[in-house]
Amino acid sequence: MENNGEDKMVEMSFNEKDRNIKRRVVEKRSGDNEIAKEEEEESKESSIEEIFSTKEVPPWQKQVTLRALVVSFVLSILFTFIVMKLNLTTGIIPSLNVSAGLLGFFFVKTWTKFLEKFGMLRQPFTRQENTVIQTCVVASSGIAFSGGFGSYLFGMSDVVAKQSSETTNAHDIKNPALGWMLGFIFVVSFLGLFSVVPLRKIMIIDFKLIYPSGTATAHLINSFHTPQGAKLAKKQVRTLGKFFSFSFIWGFFQWFFTAGDGCGFVNFPTFGLKAYENRFYFDFSATYVGVGMICPHLINISLLVGAILSWGIMWPLIDARKGSWYSADLSPSSLHGIQGYRVFIAIAMILGDGLYNFLKVLTRTLLGLYHQLHKKDTVLPVSGRSSPEDPPSLSYDDEIRTQLFLKDQIPAWLAIAGYVTIGIISAAILPQIFPQLRWYYVVVMYIIAPPLAFCNAYGCGLTDWSLASTYGKLAIFIIGAWAGASHGGVIAGLAACGVMMNIVSTASDLMQDFKTGYMTLASPRSMFLSQIIGTAMGCVISPCVFWLFYKAFNGLGVPGSEYPAPYALVYRNMSILGVQGFSALPKHCLTLCYVFFIAAIVINGIRDAVGKKRASYIPIPMAMAIPFYLGSYFAIDMCVGSLILFVWQKVNKSKAEAFGPAVASGLICGDGIWTLPSSILALAGVNPPICMKFLSRGTNVKVDTFLGS
Template sequence: MTTRDKGEWRSSQPEFTLPAVTVGLLIGCLLCFTNLYFGLQTGWISMMSLQSALLGFLISKLLPTPLSPQELIVVQTTAVATGTMPLAAGFVGILPALGLLEEEKDGSPPIHLSWISAIGWSCSVAFFGVFLSPPLRKQVIIEEELAFPSGTATAQLISVLYKQPPPNPSLRRRAGYRALDTEDPLESTGDQSGEIDRDTQEIATRIETPDECEVIQQEGWQDLAYSFLASGVMTLAAFFFPIVFAVPLFGRYLAREWLWSFTPSLSYVGQGIIMGFPTTLSMNLGMLVGWGLLSPLSKWAAWAPGPVGDMATGARGWILWVSLAIMCADSLVSLLPVCQSYIVKLLSSYRTLKHTDDPIQEAGAEDETPERLVPPSWVVSGLVSSILLGTLLVWLVFGEEGIKTWATLVGFLLGGLLSVLGVRALGETDLNPVSGLGKISQLFFAWIQPGNVVANIIAGGVAEAGAQQAGDLMQDLKTGHLLHASPRAQFYGQLIGSFLSIIVSATAFNLYQRAYTIPGPSFPAPTAYVWLNLARLLRDGQLPARSGLFMLVFALLFAVNAGIKVMAIRRGHPYAKWIPSGVAFAIGFLNTPSFSIARLIGGLVEYWYHRRKGSTGGRDIRLIVIASGFVLGEGVVSVLTLILRTLGIGVISCWGCSGGICPGCPA
């Protein structure tokens, strides 16, 4: 099946195959529904690249001809492209934010896109970042050899599953690979517009022998089936009896008046396992500060006199501003070292070209043949076409009153520049700060098109989409580079996955809008308020009472915290993972305590499991398979509950609710 080339292995079979694409689309559609469901609930989505590889490997065993390792990389690339579209196209943030517009405050009535308009908007932003990736690959993967820890870990895992020689371990001694070399690897947190993602790169480094992949082949399906079934049954029970997911653990008064309840969702537990204990701990510290201290303080001081859960006049809306300050400060400070290294790299390249007699000499040589690469002509024509088509589609969907045509073009150009920063940040730290990049675009557009809230939000969405898709594909291209998969095959998979996901995401979002109020009690879409509130602040500069002081204090605090964390990670200090993550801390503010507590349970399970059971590869893989089953179980069954609600089938009994404890129930 493979041939050896310069000490490494390479597939001798076709890589872009119908089975690989089909399996990738199947997994990706499951992830798409799951990410849309959880994104609208909590603002959290996951790239799930490592989990996609695991699921693809399991499904591969059921096929007449098992997939090759390179085909599995195409599976993973296609699945990730399909699964992350709810974020890239703004279904969990941008579109709900536009639906919250008020003509008196924002100069525009609420904008609710029809199905065809949602398709048009998605097409406008879905492909720009994909065409940015091939030229960036040559720079950041071939020449600079940036780490991309999650992509490297996935490559290590795939090589073990197929009992093949692992990627060249000498690369791990380069700067940026310390997290893969330490005995207690640092956690990987991905900023998904405030959403936390941890691809658990340490799993691959803990695999001691290739024989441990037998754990997956023999017990993986059983683990996945049981965890999927348990989570699905619990989700269905909560649909008919809402109290199942709204347990008044701290008493009915706190649950009803202060939103302190508990959601024993196995999917949240699974998310906590994937995130890891340090990240869930940061999230719950934010929950305690936001909901345990600042929320009561703002209520009792009459800074937020409305009901606690009201986003306009209540404590939840008040602490949202503090959360916004934390996320912006953390993201911007985390980008500074990336900007510095990029400038140093450019200056170094300039000096080299100026003083060398051989300016064509490169730091890294391309190891793929031209027929396996994406031709430059495709890149140029694709970028030009995606920008022009995107500008036209934005104009058709939102009109000249929404955003000027020239401003949309500027938004794409700015999005391209910011995508470079996002890709470099991802390569060096495993963090793609798309929320921070989107906010930078909002700040810029507050200057060039002042007073236009709609344009401000759209411009932020364009920048976020470009950075998100370029980063996702670059992480996958790193995996492919280490295992000699065809970049062109991965490029095809990304395009196909993105195209199908446009239809799937738009259709699912349209169904959710028909069945539920979005944002609403069941799907609060917390990141929508982050986008809208920043746009409003940049328009009129008005803040809720006393919130400005707290925003400044927490922004300064977490700017310093982010700086310390970045330096600790770069130096490979083992305590770096215990320094609170600013984005995770802010997520604790965005979501009610019920969401954070369940994830902390998952983080504790992960911590306890490794402490008591040991950290060998097979056991770690089993744990991540079980966690994936928990997450997918609720995500898939949510499609069934959506259909039931659309057909008019709903709650059987509100027993135990006792007046407004359960989301969506009348008080």
């Protein structure tokens, strides 16, 4: 499943952003436009703009305020820590749009009420300003994912390279350094913003694309600024604050017991020591309990099914063939041993799922585009004014929104000039950062990127699936093979992945934000500017936060450590496959890869064939693949979160739907922000005072005997 999960946040495309975390707000739609259309009809009937008709819409210059940017910067740091921690642990990143919108509303509303009390308020807080904050925060924290700090970028390092093969070449390694990471992120993160700007009217007004995540965010922000919504938002923020405090204190408490490897609650053998050896345990992570509450139930069940299939059945059976299928003398982390089966079978499932969904969304995109171009009665005049050709059913809301959306134009020449200028600059700079990535590779990618960005943005408007990671993987194989093994094809492929992934990802994200702005009457100019500002913030914040993780935590990127960065190894091995082929795989591994690649395609086909209701009982291959390499501990955490929400919905459904996201966000934010003080303590050399370990009875007797002697 390649959707917003993997591009907004898991490598999971099931997301940003899992079939989709965000789609929760859009009645859990799974790519079917009918539900979204019904939602749009309901919004027309309620006439949101009539509710706000007495409030003046500020000009675009007053929508991007200093206070909005200050709040955005603070929240960007918070959410970047959260996304980075998730990136470097399991790679599963939930949608944080609700949290960003809610906290942005709370901070600015509190500030404006304080000023109003003393008669100092000059400009009231509007939904347009709230939209700017949400856009800025999501654009900024999104760089933590699309920047590849837990995938392709860190996959260049020698830490990950040592896990890929026994011998590595110097030209296939690029270790992290703050300087080149800042330069790389800056030159690749802005191009996507300019690639689809001229098409915003076609996408939003003419084609009337739904963009479910953007629509859901707009409904959320609109509701905050009604009297009833403001009251509910206060209660939601209070709930978020309670669970934020609990999660932060729980993270602090756990820290005291982690004075060595394998210490602390995170290593509690919940189901026994044998199950613990096979990575079946509950690790008391507030973060992943919260993630489980946000993710759809099917995602969590799919993760657990994948964990049982791999760590419960397959890996013990393959391990029993040690000495026959692979050498018994190999280290546990060698890709020529059992680790090779874990990594490459997971890659096969991810690629199979990605290929299926890529072709599926591409087909829908082309068919949808064909029908749109042949239905002239759905196209509005460029001016937005009524004419005999206008659809007779155009609502009051759409009239107001269309008029304001077309009012503040972004000149097409500015977008084209911006794309060409940044393209020339980056084509000159990228080969300086990565000598393996020739300038003509970059030019070719920039020529083909705009059509791919359009396809991704259009497909995202139809289905809410962003396939940015799939385009990135295609770049890995194409550019890596073009460069060749002897000319640094591994690094060239990984760098190309970053270039392509950033362009197509930011293009779809920008169009989602244009849809949000359209429905909240935020100017396209303020949306575009807030995206640029948010991206610029992210280009500084994300590398700095990663650098803090890199310097503070020993063993970053090493399997079994606190931050194993699992997708770094996955992406590097994809690049190696693209350059060197399958010769290094252990016995029967390639056959198993073929089986699971085909199985992923077949399972997806069955899910689409049986209909939505029955498909909710069939696991999702992308979600199943993640525990193949990592284990099941986080899947158990997420299933606990899912169970809590399920029981809550049975007891009080309305309360669960209103406050469930706030509880989940509090758990994620509190545990995520604890990472900042814990990393500062690590850098300062302050170590936890206690090591809490769990031993078997026999081992404990031996330890007691040893200590007694």
